[in-house]
Amino acid sequence: MPRLGKLEAAVMDVLWSADGALTVRDVLEKMPPQRNLAYTTVMTVLSNLHRKGMVVREPAGRAYNYRPTVSREGAAAASLREILDAADDPRSVLLYFAETASEEESTVLRDGLARRDSLS
Known part of the structure; x- marks a missing residue:
């Protein structure tokens, strides 16, 4: 999986928080206002994420x-x-x-390993 830059990660956060697919305009409107991004910037980031395989895009009109x-x-x-x-x-x-994991994190890891072992 490709590493994400800060802006790519912010765009992915918007997409992950959405209930469905979003247009460039939708993503732009959901970005924090202090980012002050241009439509073309968001479009470029989404195109890059598509090229990297992080997002799929489907035609929606133009x-x-x-x-x-x-x-x-x-x-x-x-x-x-x-x-x-x-x-x-x-x-x-x-x-x-493992040494620095919290008790809750340790429990989750133990449960996950036990579940994996039971599927084998």
Whole structure:
């Protein structure tokens, strides 16, 4: 999964928070006003996200409707996978994470591993 720049991440946040597909205008209207973005800037970001495979677009008249191809959770998990794959010692990274995880996070991890093991 490609890394996202700050503006790409902000646009993806808008798409992930939406109930359905959005046009460029819809995304622009939902962006924080302090960003003060041009329509063409948002259009370029969405085109880049489409090229990267992060969004699909469907014709909607003379425009496109955009929707994410991956969930927020899926994107976060892919980023973690990328970090582990790039690490010289992924085992140490995982162990460090486990040592710093909260009790709730530890429980979630244990439950997830148990569920995975039961499917095998």
